[in-house]
Amino acid sequence: MVVRVLWMTCMLVLGASVVTPQTMNAADESDYYRIVSIEVAEASDSRSANWQPAPDGLVLEVSGLTVMDDSRIAVAIRKGEIWTMDGVYDDPPSNVKYEKFASALHEPLGLLWHNDSFYVTQRSELTRIRDRDGDHVADEYLTVAKGWGVTGHYHEYAYGPKLDHEGNLWITLNIGLGLKGDQLARTVKNKTLGYRQGLWRGWGMKVTADGDLIPVCAGMRSPSGLGANADGQMFYTDQQGNWVGTNTLHHMRSGAFFHHAESLASIDHPESPITDVASVPDGLPFPDAMKAFPQLVPPVVWFPYKKMGQSATDIMLDESGGKFGPFAGQLFVGEFTQASIHRVFLEQVNGEYQGACFPFRSGFASAVLRMAQGHDGSMFVGLTNRGWSSLGAASYGLQRLVWTGETPLEIKEMRAKHDGFELTFTKPVDVKTAADPASYTMSSYTYLYQSSYGSDEIQTQSLAIREARVSEDGLRVHLVVDGCREKFVHELNAIGVRGRGGDPLLHTHAYYTLNQIPASE
Template sequence: MNTLLFAALLVALLSHLMFSAMVKADWYDYYAIERVDYPIEIDPQVGGLTAMKDGRLALTVMHGDVVIYDPESETWDVFASGLHMPLGIVEEKPGQFLVIQKPELTRIIDTDSDGKADQYQTVYDDFGMTGNYHEFAFGPVVDTEGNIFVALNVASNFNGVFEYIRGEYSELCPPKDKMQQWHDFEKWKQGYRKKVTRMFSCAPYRGWVMKIAPDGEVTPFASGFRSPAGMGFDDNGRLWVTDNQGDWIGTSPLHHVSEGDFAGHPASLHWKKGWQKPHSEIEASDLLPLRKPAAALFPHGELANSPTKPVKTIAKSLFGLPEGEMLLGDMNKNHLIRYLPDEIDGTSQGTLIPFVGGNALGIGNYTMDFSSDGALWVGKVHMNWAGGEGLLKITKKKTPFLIESVTLHKDGFQITANEPIEALPDTVSITHHTYHYHAKYGSEKVDVTNVVPAKLTLDKSRKQLFITLDSLAENRLYTIDLGEMVSVNGKPLMGTVLRYNLNKRARDSQ
């Protein structure tokens, strides 16, 4: 064989092998995931997690403790005990925390600085409880003005209500004596349960986000939630809440929540001032004028089944992600998820992209927080459902090739990468669809439509890919698969499937 020809073939073969190796690269080439050794005497189900100002972590665990973990000394100390299903924690100042329990929001204080709580103060417990197992409480999160926000789950017709309840019983609900007959479960399942809505709110403010001001004044802030398991603020101080697929919720959403919003689940309307129609009689047409569309949608079974807490990203130099976006977990999927916002004329919408994932991450990623050194700490829980246990630490090894922003234009999408793109992708697959809004549990994808791009172009920097479309449809979830895109340095694109929830079309052309 000619020497020059052999050399050319060898170079081509090596290039192909290098390209194949890069395409097959996974997240662990870019991020390290460490499972923290967990002492046997500490409950490994983490319901709440916050990175403290001094570098330690405060965790709430399902057995009812607040535990302090010091990553430097690898020591664990119980700070407080005796709590009831604590699913969230915030550090107010050294030695003082806010914890949401199932029955109340509690301030827990170490007054003598001995490392143990000695004062438990009820901050807020003026919400209803019927004893139903599904009446969880989530949060807390605190805004820059000191207002505290918590979210209250609705109840499930898998149970009814108990004999003694806290708070008023709604006259719009089925009769209380009927709802108390669930203890004979086989009889309940075959009998009266069939007349009860899948989820219900028979005690005050189930299905609401509540705001507690620094002076103690409580405001019913927003309604329409089913199981709002995740809450967080973005860099602009805006509140974001995740919810879970179920009745009236075709697939799990992410909501940007402002005061007075209705997110779509009607059970909470029993506690809306002036509302007179029972949940059991409500139809979608009653709700559409009230309902605020979700900013993002997680296709059920693909991207997420039960999305959890949103956390804002930190400095790009520390973790490799642009500031201004958020990270979320999920109870059933072994990856994290990025949310890239794209507000159009005051309407919140944006893109969800899979992030770090795999067996080392696992499932049950319920609560997360960044420490000041750039580590992402992840707490796991399962509570008798799908999920996991333990504590993970995720740190950046090197920055991957990824999409930094997805912005909507009049003629299509502008997709910006963090490194120059080697070439236009061979194929870009695009579909859009919607979901039913109905009382049934969940929804299949509705009206799945294939879209052929009219044109693909790169700008001079090769970082911006423009996908021109002949038309754009509102109230549709666009799925854009970029395939095996690589950077000019041969790095594979990590997170190739983009899901943009288009609520409103852009008015300006690109």
């Protein structure tokens, strides 16, 4: 039986060919982060004569990816199988060994190796899969959790799991889009708001060690990426569409509502932590919508559309301690349509997360859907475009991103201050250029909160940078900025800044989501 999988409908006609200067600098990026192809469909890269190809018939459309305790990794694929792969750390990986571990899974969209078992979220349940007799083939499939609605709508994907620091497993549930006919008859019907969806559709769910399935937060559209930060707090990414102005990153916590209103169909359930929603505004700027809708929580980070991708996917924390370059402790977010990866710096202001996103690495062979960090600090990248538009010459595959040991000149961190922002660089900058306010430009904007598809940038203002103070070591610059606005994205272009050797920034742009302005120090 062929299962029709349409993971990324928000990417159907969104102009995948659009390339922006700040995100496409592949020749320079490769000096610092090198892409190694392990198995890439339709790739034209040259390989050694003893290259070991994937077994005949294996279509490596990676939908789940996890690193095991030894030298192996494992992937879940769209066909509903789990494969383990050894030899993937070799450079070049000319003798990769493949073993099929499990099959007959229903649309696996995540994979986790934990407690000597695989955990995978299928369309209707979270499953633990084990090898009891040591022959490297699964012989036990155990249901860990189930109980969310499946009406039969193709868009009702289930993603995960990912692990928090307390041992809980987290999953996210896609919203059903445009339910019709019998699908409507089988959905929860919120009496107050009139929204109809399967139970817990558009929700983030937590599964405890005892197997309890707990609804945590709502408002998700296509939450295909989730993961923990260095503090063990859980985050997810969402993709532009109805109720979602552009791609976003959110902090998952109990009772939070993010944006997609149809997830509120489940708030009548006795286990819902969200209650008392009387009405939902439609067509207001997001800051105004928050005032009219107290339950609405802003994104931790907005990813401006096309400037920072068109379809956000997986989240990976750099836990390498420096083996993957100068960004330890930061998050990396996959991008489907532009076949790239972005970087995110987060901070807490008044107890709430907010932060900045930056371009990081483009030029992958196909759409980036899954990422996992290897034991050596490198990043494994699972690819599949499922026939939709994405940059790259391949339709699926597996690649590995390796730090060359050379540190790029980048804006490493961007922190909010009461009078502007503080930039931290990966290497010392030239004082003359970094202290010149003319080396920078900045603007701010927001998005519409609306039931229509996406949003343009609205209420855009140019901001004056009055002063740029450079630290003695040349690693920090304090920008004094007029007119910063809470709940707005602040777009920075540090085009004039140079390193001490005269080299420009590898990526000049940063996008800070300023939900709260810190108090004066």
